[in-house]
Amino acid sequence: AVERTFSIVKPDAVAKNVIGEIYSRFERAGLKIIASKMMHMSQEKAEGFYAEHKERPFFGALVEFMTSGPVMVQVLEGENAIKANREIMGATNPAEALRGTLRADYAVTVDENAVHGSDAPESAAREIAYFFSEDELCPRTR
Numbered sequence: 001a002v003e004r005t006f007s008i009v010k011p012d013a014v015a016k017n018v019i020g021e022i023y024s025r026f027e028r029a030g031l032k033i034i035a036s037k038m039m040h041m042s043q044e045k046a047e048g049f050y051a052e053h054k055e056r057p058f059f060g061a062l063v064e065f066m067t068s069g070p071v072m073v074q075v076l077e078g079e080n081a082i083k084a085n086r087e088i089m090g091a092t093n094p095a096e097a098l099r100g101t102l103r104a105d106y107a108v109t110v111d112e113n114a115v116h117g118s119d120a121p122e123s124a125a126r127e128i129a130y131f132f133s134e135d136e137l138c139p140r141t142r
């Protein structure tokens with residue numbers, strides 16, 4: 001089925017100047033970017049986004065990293081978009097990411113791992129709504 005998923009190009013990848021490289025991977029895989037913007041997240045915005053990880057030991061470092069510089073946030077649409085994007089990204093820990101995945105190519109550590117992608121339909125819907133209003137989504141008509 002055609003799905004939507006939420007994606008972030010994290011501060012490390014923006015700093016490496018590979019936004020376009022990452023967008024190309026999405027496009028080559030048939031995923032369409034139907035919304036996109038650059039932003040520098042506030043601490044409050046990042047804490048809210050990662051609320052489910054609040055009790056985890058890495059929460060503080062995660063929020064600090066995600067607010068350390070600008071990110072690109074985008075909505076990807078396509079056939080099985082959630083799983084397709086997770087395959088493009090590779091494992092959360094770049095040491096376990098398969099060759100040719102974004103994390104294998106651009107991430108160095110589990111903390112600074114280049115990209116985020118929704119892991120399920122429920123989180124995709126929640127994450128899209130957390131960053132985009134309905135009128136910012138531009139589904140393709142051709």
Ligand code: CMP
Binds near residue numbers: 053058062110115
């Ligand atoms: P992300 O998909 O953005 O969601 C939570 C992030 O926490 C994850 O990517 C990692 O970058 C980061 N993180 C740091 N340590 C861990 C860990 N031990 N397990 C999972 N995620 C971690």
